[in-house]
Amino acid sequence: MKKFLNGPWVLLLPTLIILTCVVLLPLLISLWTSFTPFKLTKPDTLYRFVGFRNYERLIGDIDFWIAFGRTVLFLAIALNLELVFGLGIALLINKITYGQRTLRTLMMFPMMFSPILVGFQWKYIFNDNIGLLNNFLREFGVIQPIPWLVDGVLANISIMAAEIWSSTSVFAILLLAGLLGIPKDPLEAARVDGCNSWQVFKNITLPFLMPFVFIAMTIRSLDVARAYDIVQMMTGGGPAKRTELLWTLISRTGYVDAKMGMANAMSYISIFLSIAFTFFFFYKLMQSRQQLSYE
């Protein structure tokens, strides 16, 4: 006992207790509720075990799987576009010698808006009747209003535009930090050897930057659910479920329909999505680090 009290476990104990209370217990409770018909308005249902009934229903629920697939597609497209735009912005700002600090501050402005506010402002921009975009297009002869938030493809693109506007700067900042950390010697040596800009970028800058890319991807793939507020404000997952993502579906099932047991079952299935994305990006991160150390 004395050995235990003097050992490293004692030092770890506060952390373990906090992690258990803040992370493990809520996870276990929500896992339990996914095996119950728990309704928020009927607390007694928390103690009624129904086995895998919620999961069985979800497996046969086509609406859930369509939302699941749309969420994967949304994540894949939005994150990659954010990466491309973020990389472009970071490279441009890295080239600037005057006013870089001001531009870095300006670049962070979209991050300062709450997602709810971002949703409101983009809903207004894309409004078919009084929206800025349609009125702007009208000046160029597009008389018939474009139903940005109604058409299935356009509505998803509109939401993505809002999400990309809001979060590209996260990529840009992380990648800019990476760019600032690249040693100058290999870059100068490559130029002396006659490499053009593309060759320098492809063979030196990008490999150095890849660990930062995957760190940014991992952070954003876990953080992207913040876009729930944007989707909720702009379309609420509609019309006719055309923009339904897992986040809007789970939120409506859990808090409006009050079916928290079912919502948690949906969440646990979607956790696999997060784990898969995170695992993939960590795997790629390790690979790129190993490659850098070989070189």
Next chain:
Amino acid sequence: MLRLFLSLILAVSFFGSFSAKAETELWGDYSGVTLRVKLIGGGQYEGLYNEVIPWWEENTGGKIEIVTQKNHFELDKEIKKDIASGNLDFCVASNHTSFASQYGDIYTDLNSIMPASVLADYTPLILEHSTVNGRLVQMPRHSDVSNLYYQKSLYEDADNKANFKAEYGYDLTPPETWDQVKDQSIFFSNPPDFYGTQYVGKEEAIAGRFYELVIANGGALFDENYRPIFNSDAGVEALQWFIDLYNAKAVPEGVLNYLWDDTGLGFASGTIAMNLDWAGWAGFFNDPENSKVAGDIGLVRAPMGSGGLRTGWSGSHSFSMTESCPDKEAAASFLWALTSNKAQMIEARGGLSPTRPAIWDAIIAEKKAEGDEFMLMVFETFKMSLAEDAFTPPLIPEWIEFTNALYPELQAAILGDKSPEDALATASKKATEIMEDAGYF
């Protein structure tokens, strides 16, 4: 009960010219008592609190602590979370007849707390709608039903009259039926600058509008055992009405994302000919600072469906008292104050429909005396509509969940993703599952 005393006085003492029958007052000495309350927020609702809370505090010595003030859908979510966590540490909350049955037995039965003389001041039918499983869990604040606002000048225009008669074969007058609304909407529409009408297009809002049209067409949502029966001729006809207007571009294309603010502001913008809306918008529509149609507004009772009935989806905003409230006498006094003659007169002056018969008489008399023809028309129309046309949605805990299953299917049919029959069949299947899970059959 010592602190509680009842006194009968003439309500006229509150409002000068207001001559109504005597009201039972519920004052008491609640010095040292603080009531925690959760209230519906928004411009339309908060004026009442600014006047009634200081009035109650001054007369009782008690204090009101507003814990939450947010829109009703957010408040609903918060209260559901409170129920789940067992954290009902407030005394009074805003409620609604469409929502109340979800909350189980967290709210006190006011039959055993409110004196009969107090309850006698409210419209009996509204008290009935405020009752869940035989327990009166709400004190009604104001009632809602929708009627049809329209731009008068469109109907007075000689060219419009002649052209409409030539095209449709009958005179252009404010519509009496929903088929006429459709004809006239298509006639008036000139998209994208002007539309004949509009409708709320998502969530409970469109489900409620569909519901009232099904009833007006002679159908029903459920049979007596709560089996869904809206996949019927009346249901398809109701859904087809929404589809026809959308396809004819007689409503804005983004209408399926519209909620109440969008339709209200749309009509006020002057780009909509007819608008089915609640009484609370009347003052806004006729205010030149907010509305381009001020001074040009007509109002008729909601039109009839093919079943010969008028649409009349109705409900009442209300206040409830939690079972866990430690100061029920004080809370009862505050509930009374929030729904008293004084309180209802404040809201009636803003255009809201009172739940006390005495206030209807008082506000109509006041508007007559002021010569305010517009508001007089509003109150007389809504009074008749509430008396003769209004009906509530099924007062069951599953109402909101049911509407969440129904509305995406309505939207799918309106957008042409599904036929009305397919959409209603899918919605009916989902509704059956919900009612089965809830144990109705």
